[in-house]
Amino acid sequence: MTSRPRKQIHLGVHFPGVNNTTVWSDPRSGSQINFASFEHLARRAEDAKLDFLFLAEGLRLREHKGAIHDLDVVGRPDTLPVLAAIAAVTENLGLAGTINTTFNEPWEIARQFATLDVLSGGRAAWNLVTSSDAFTGENFRRGGFLPYAERYERAAELVAVARALWDSWDDDAVVADGASGAYLRPGSVRRIDHVGKHFQVRGEFPTPRGPQGHPVLFQAGDSPDGRDFAAATADVIFSLHSTFEDGRTFYDDIHARLAAAGRDAESLKILPATTVVIGDTAAEADELARHIRRQQVPGPTAIAFLEQVWGADLTSYDPDGPLPEVEPDVDGADITRGRARHIRDPRPVVAQWREQAAANRWSIRDLVIAVTSRGGFVGTAASVADDIDRHVQEDASDGFILVPHLTPGGLDDVLDQVVPLLVERGSFRAEYSGPTLRDHLGLVHPDAARRPAALAG
Amino acid sequence: MTKLHLAVDLSGAGAHPAAWRAVDARSRAGFTDVRRQVALADDAGFDLALLDDSFTLAPSSARTVRGSLDAVLVGSWLAPTSDAIGLVATVDTTHTEPFHVAKALQTLDHVSAGRAGWQVAWSTSPAAAAAFGRKGVQDERDAVDEAREVVDVVRDLWDSWEDDAEIRDVATSRFVDRAKLHYVDHVGERFSVKGPSITPRSPQGQIPVVVRVDSPESVALAGQVADVVRIEARGTNCAAELRHQVRAAALAAGRDPALVRVLVDVVVLLGADAGAAQARREVLDGLAGTPFDPATVLHVGDAAGLVELATRWAPLVDGLTLRPASLLTDLPLLADTLPLLRREGLAGRPASGATLRDSLGLARPASRYAVAG
Numbered sequence: 137m138t139s140r141p142r143k144q145i146h147l148g149v150h151f152p153g154v155n156n157t158t159v160w161s162d163p164r165s166g167s168q169i170n171f172a173s174f175e176h177l178a179r180r181a182e183d184a185k186l187d188f189l190f191l192a193e194g195l196r197l198r199e200h201k202g203a204i205h206d207l208d209v210v211g212r213p214d215t216l217p218v219l220a221a222i223a224a225v226t227e228n229l230g231l232a233g234t235i236n237t238t239f240n241e242p243w244e245i246a247r248q249f250a251t252l253d254v255l256s257g258g259r260a261a262w263n264l265v266t267s268s269d270a271f272t273g274e275n276f277r278r279g280g281f282l283p284y285a286e287r288y289e290r291a292a293e294l295v296a297v298a299r300a301l302w303d304s305w306d307d308d309a310v311v312a313d314g315a316s317g318a319y320l321r322p323g324s325v326r327r328i329d330h331v332g333k334h335f336q337v338r339g340e341f342p343t344p345r346g347p348q349g350h351p352v353l354f355q356a357g358d359s360p361d362g363r364d365f366a367a368a369t370a371d372v373i374f375s376l377h378s379t380f381e382d383g384r385t386f387y388d389d390i391h392a393r394l395a396a397a398g399r400d401a402e403s404l405k406i407l408p409a410t411t412v413v414i415g416d417t418a419a420e421a422d423e424l425a426r427h428i429r430r431q432q433v434p435g436p437t438a439i440a441f442l443e444q445v446w447g448a449d450l451t452s453y454d455p456d457g458p459l460p461e462v463e464p465d466v467d468g469a470d471i472t473r474g475r476a477r478h479i480r481d482p483r484p485v486v487a488q489w490r491e492q493a494a495a496n497r498w499s500i501r502d503l504v505i506a507v508t509s510r511g512g513f514v515g516t517a518a519s520v521a522d523d524i525d526r527h528v529q530e531d532a533s534d535g536f537i538l539v540p541h542l543t544p545g546g547l548d549d550v551l552d553q554v555v556p557l558l559v560e561r562g563s564f565r566a567e568y569s570g571p572t573l574r575d576h577l578g579l580v581h582p583d584a585a586r587r588p589a590a591l592a593g
Numbered sequence: 594m595t596k597l598h599l600a601v602d603l604s605g606a607g608a609h610p611a612a613w614r615a616v617d618a619r620s621r622a623g624f625t626d627v628r629r630q631v632a633l634a635d636d637a638g639f640d641l642a643l644l645d646d647s648f649t650l651a652p653s654s655a656r657t658v659r660g661s662l663d664a665v666l667v668g669s670w671l672a673p674t675s676d677a678i679g680l681v682a683t684v685d686t687t688h689t690e691p692f693h694v695a696k697a698l699q700t701l702d703h704v705s706a707g708r709a710g711w712q713v714a715w716s717t718s719p720a721a722a723a724a725f726g727r728k729g730v731q732d733e734r735d736a737v738d739e740a741r742e743v744v745d746v747v748r749d750l751w752d753s754w755e756d757d758a759e760i761r762d763v764a765t766s767r768f769v770d771r772a773k774l775h776y777v778d779h780v781g782e783r784f785s786v787k788g789p790s791i792t793p794r795s796p797q798g799q800i801p802v803v804v805r806v807d808s809p810e811s812v813a814l815a816g817q818v819a820d821v822v823r824i825e826a827r828g829t830n831c832a833a834e835l836r837h838q839v840r841a842a843a844l845a846a847g848r849d850p851a852l853v854r855v856l857v858d859v860v861v862l863l864g865a866d867a868g869a870a871q872a873r874r875e876v877l878d879g880l881a882g883t884p885f886d887p888a889t890v891l892h893v894g895d896a897a898g899l900v901e902l903a904t905r906w907a908p909l910v911d912g913l914t915l916r917p918a919s920l921l922t923d924l925p926l927l928a929d930t931l932p933l934l935r936r937e938g939l940a941g942r943p944a945s946g947a948t949l950r951d952s953l954g955l956a957r958p959a960s961r962y963a964v965a966g
Contacts, residue, residue, distance in 0.1 A: 161763045169793050171673070171704045194696075194791030197774065204771045204789075211759065211769070211793040214693075214700035217669035221704040224673040239690065243648065243724045251663040254624060255670045274787035275692040310623060310660070314614035314880065317656035325650065325659075336726030342650040342661050344624060436766040 142562045145528045146405055146535030146577060147555070148188040148232065149181045149547055153212045154198065157411075159431040159541050160209055166544050168209050171221055176544040178222045181229055184551040185565050187576040188230025188261060189222065190354075190374070190537055191215045195239060196272045199473040200440055201449065207437050216248050223256035230573035232261035232354055237291035238268055239276045242337055246298040253346020258572035260346060263354035263374060264365075266291050271473045288361045290334045295353070295369055297330050297337050299582075304328055305345040307583075349582040352573050367393035371404060371579050374537060378408035378511040383532030403585070405534040405577055411512035412538055412550045418515050425514045428541050429505045438504040444472045445482045455501045459486075459493050520550075521557035528563065596941045597903060598821075598912030598953060599931065600681075600856055601634050603627055603920065604645040605658040608860045611881035612919035613658050624662050630920055631671050634678055637928035638935070638942030640952045641679030643712055643803070643914065644668055648685060649720040656881070665697045672705035677942070679949035681710030681803055686743035687736050688716060688725045692786055694743065695750035699795040707796030707948030710821070711747075712803040713814075715740045737810040739783055744802060744818045746786050749777040751799055752960040753789035775962040797950050798957050806835060816842020820955060821854045823914050825889035832857050832909055854911040854953060858889040859902070862918035863926040867894045877918065885918075896930040903939050 151174060152158050159165060166173045178189050194212045198205040215233040223231055231252065235245060245262075253260040266287035270280025282290060309324035330337045355362065355370035366373050367390060377386040387406055394404055413428060415421030433441075435455030443450050447465040464482040493503050513520045527533050540546025558564035569575055606613035627644070634642050646664035651657050664682035671680055682701060684694055702709035715736040716722070722730045731739070758773035777788035804819035806812050815822040816839050824839070826832035840850035862877075864870030870893045878884050885891075892902050903913065917923030934940040943952040950957055 160761055160768055161766075169703060171706075175673070195692075196787070197789055197791060204769070204774050206767045206769045206771045209768055210774075211754070211791065213703055213792055214696040217665055217697055217700040217704060220666040220669040221672050224670050240693075241688070241725055241727070244689065247648075248663050248666060251666045254662060255666065274785070276690055276786075277784040279785070312613060317611075317614065317880075318653065319613060319657065319659045320653065322653070336723075338723040338726070339720050340650040342647060342659075343663070344660050434766050 143529055143534075144578070145524065145558055145564045146407060147186045147564065148190050148230070148407060148535075148537040149177060149186060150190045150192075150409060150537050150539045151177050151543060152209075152539055153192050154194065154209050156208045156432050156437055157539060157541060158209045158543055159428065161434070162431060162542055164545065165542050168543065169211060169213055171218070173544040174213075174218055174222055175225050177540075177547070178226050178229055180548060180551050182226050184555045185568055186229065186551075186555075187535070188232045188259075188573060190232040190263070191218060191234065192263075193234040193236060193265070195236065195267065196275050199271075201443065201471055205440070205472070207434075207440060216252060219260075220252055220255055223252065223259065227257075228259070228568045228571060228576075230259045230261055230352070230576060231256055232263055232352070232573075234263040234265055234356075236265050236267045237294045238266055238282050238287065239272070240294075242294050242297040242301065242335055243341075245294070246301040246341070247343045249298070249351045250302060250343040250346050253348050253351055254344060258347030258574070260348065261352035261354055261372070261573055263356060264291055264295065264370070265356055269473075286334075288357075288365050292365065292369065293332050293334045297328075297332070297335055299350055300328055300330060301337075301341045302345055302350050303582075304341045305343075307345055307349070309344060348572050348574050352577060352579060363390060363393055366390065367397045367399070367404070372577065373404065373406045375406050375408040375533070376510075378410040378533075378536070380527060380530075380532045383408060383527060384530070387531050387533065402578065403580070405579075407535050407537050408533050409537045409539050411510075411541065412520060412547070412554065413512065413514045414517050414520055414550060414553060416516065418519065421514050421516060425512070429509060430501075432541065433501060433505045433508065435501060438501040441504045441508065442500060445485065447471055447482070453500060456499045459490060459500055459503065517553035517557060521554050521561075524554070525558060525561060525563050595911070597907055597910070597934070597939055598640050598854060598856060599638075599934070599940050600641045600643055600821075600912065600914040601639045601924070601927070602643045602645070602858070602914055602916040603630050603634075604643070604916075606921065607919040607923065608887060608916040609862070609877045609881070609885050609918040610655065610657045611877045612921070614656075614880045615877055615919060615922075624660065626920075627667060628671060628674065630924055631675050631678065631680075633924055633928050635675045637931045638940075639678055639915075639931070640912075640943055641681050641710060641949060643681045644683060645712075646683040646685070646714070648688060648716065648724055649718055665701055668701050668709065669704050672701070672708070675705075675708075677708075677945050677947060677952075679708045679710050679801075679943070679952060680705055681712050681801075681949075683712040683714050685714045685716055685721075686740040687731060688721060688727070689743075691743045691746045691784065692750065692790075695747040696790055696792045698747070698800050699751060699790065699792040702795035702797055702800055703792070706946070707950070709795070709797065710801045710803055710949050712805065713740055713744060713818075733808050733810050737808075737814050741814055741817060742781055742783060746777060746779040746781075748799060749779060749961070750786070750788055750790040751794070752962055753777050754792075754794040755960045755963045756794050756798070759793060773963075775960075794960065797948050798960070799950075801949050801953060801955065806839065812838050813842050815839050816844075816848070816853070817846040819853060820953065821856060823856050823858060825858050825887075827889060829906070829909055832906075836910065852955070856912040856914045857906060857910045858887075858914045858916055860887045860889060860891045860916045860918055861899060861923055861927055862891070862893045863899070863923050863930070864895060867898065870894050873922070874918075887916075896926070896933060899930050900933050900937060900939070903934055904937065907939055
């Protein structure tokens with residue numbers, strides 16, 4: 137009996153930015169801005185043969201209670217220039233970056249991704265996010281111009297235009313025919329003439345096509361609109377659903393939407409973000425994970441988190457004391473700007489928290505740690521490898537995006553100890569099979585996807 | 594004698610429009626050949642390399658190299674494998690977001706340990722306006738006016754973090770001292786920007802700004818904002834006049850003209866002797882179909898002749914922007930000429946670990962917001 141090859145796991149690393157995942161207070165925590173930090177994580181990820189490195193994006197510094205939020209990491213480099221620099225010190229590692237679809241224009245963004253793909257030999261990926269708030273818009277020419285309800289519409293049109301621009305060059309356009317004087321083969325670059333609701337784009341695109349044709353497209357939105365957008369457009373979903381049950385539910389939901397969109401199941405990879413904490417024993421790992429959570433949520437951070445929910449200043453409360461007895465201010469103004477609001481009506485949430493705190497005798501800090509914990513793998517290297525493999529083999533995901541709590545070295549031990557175990561069991565690559573990110577993710581070239589399957593049989 | 598700053602322009606395949614046609618196509622590495630060129634220029638000791646960029650595609654009728662990569666990304670890609678040479682990227686101001694421009698250049702500065710530069714560009718072409726579809730076509734006056742506003746707000750954003758804003762104060766749980774982060778609060782007719790930048794102050798603090806002069810409006814802009822001014826001039830009289838205009842514009846803007854470095858473009862076509870160089874010129878002109886006539890100093894000759902030229906120009910300008918007629922042939926020959934210039938005391942070379950400001954002799958300023966308090 138022939139055995140089917142095991143489902144292959146896809147792994148990326150995220151160099152985290154500006155939230156409390158990163159423990160900056162630890163003496164081992166490195167620079168969030170020096171190139172050396174990015175180079176460290178990139179080289180280690182490539183040594184371990186990971187699919188890609190991922191960077192998010194900054195459009196405005198987060199504010200809390202009307203002032204710049206100073207408790208978490210503040211400041212980051214610009215996404216694409218750092219990825220271009222990382223391209224120079226790596227050969228195979230994919231380079232994924234978030235670029236929003238609201239405060240960018242297709243001509244410029246399409247040029248930049250084509251450039252990154254050319255410079256890296258076909259390793260670029262674009263994580264599409266929408267933003268629409270006026271707060272962020274204050275840094276840009278058009279301000280808060282985009283209605284919330286239209287954000288995915290604009291994103292879809294922007295991607296369509298970008299794809300048209302990438303497709304306007306033939307892959308073999310550059311012929312450099314000295315005799316005739318034709319640097320580009322006649323007819324190899326076609327004019328674009330797009331007139332749509334959000335964009336009017338006309339002309340000859342000036343940038344050659346990268347080896348991947350189109351960069352790999354990631355999408356991270358979790359709303360119904362976001363999931364539909366992903367099912368229609370994305371190659372990879374950067375998902376929030378890292379627990380087994382949540383993951384299975386999400387996986388089935390997305391695959392149903394994928395089928396409805398007429399797409400092949402293999403054409404979309406679902407990768408949740410997750411943390412990994414390993415120890416020599418399960419108990420040691422548990423203790424370390426608890427310690428990290430306490431490092432991630434010091435007193436002031438716990439208070440600031442509650443303030444987002446209460447909509448009021450709570451600095452008079454002791455983080456090691458009980459929850460505030462006052463009720464949340466439902467009509468309070470947005471006390472935190474520049475971060476997605478997760479909670480609509482706070483009152484039922486607060487009621488539930490009071491119950492939990494009473495039952496467990498939790499302080500404010502204990503409660504915040506508990507309610508902001510998002511799964512993650514904790515255990516010995518062997519048990520973590522088992523868990524990760526099970527998630528993928530049983531379709532709770534297609535892999536994971538690993539997020540360290542210490543940058544840049546926080547995943548060194550995971551890459552050294554867990555990944556080899558996955559390779560041993562045949563679930564993860566020992567070597568890269570090809571040079572492009574599409575190769576690593578098992579995604580077909582966009583041109584191949586469009587050709588009729590005339591060669592089958 | 595003050596030494597000449599030496600810049601090298603790496604546009605296309607070289608300054609001669611037919612340069613790409615004169616060599617075996619298979620020997621060219623295409624758009625990524627710039628890495629080899631910068632390595633050569635870096636070893637040779639140029640102060641800076643200029644990376645051109647454009648939103649539009651040259652027409653096929655021009656029979657030039659066609660196609661371009663984003664210059665800031667190319668510069669960032671070149672940073673880890675280059676050592677001392679400045680990486681000056683051309684970035685447009687007409688169709689871009691000033692907030693993105695500011696952080697992109699700051700990041701080029703971060704990844705290159707302080708070797709970034711900005712060659713300011715603006716668009717008056719209908720093709721660029723049509724590519725973005727947001728604005729009508731702007732004339733030179735309007736576009737340069739907008740460029741000035743963009744440079745101003747980008748400089749504000751570069752200073753919006755004071756150097757010591759990051760404090761990592763465990764006792765108070767504060768990663769930054771928010772008193773050292775400043776809103777730029779730019780409110781203009783064309784656009785407004787709140788700030789601060791999302792990117793901390795970069796190694797140079799203020800990235801050197803390069804302006805190419807080719808119109809009265811750009812002369813005014815150069816005087817007002819440029820650290821480095823590129824002029825085109827066929828002869829010393831014309832150059833002296835342009836330099837005078839730029840310095841007058843600087844004075845009128847309340848700046849010290851001595852802080853504005855004026856570099857003249859010199860197109861260079863080299864050979865073992867004058868005859869060999871002339872022969873190469875004829876081949877290239879034959880391929881192009883028309884005689885090559887750049888609107889600036891043109892040296893067709895040998896290395897010794899270039900040294901003489903540099904000696905003649907040294908009292909009149911602060912530096913030379915050398916434009917190899919053919920990057921493939923003239924850049925290596927030019928690289929071999931730099932030691933001769935240094936031996937004559939006409940030029941230096943940037944120190945390893947030096948920033949571009951260091952190489953240009955520009956002090957590093959504190960954030961304007963720190964001074965204001």
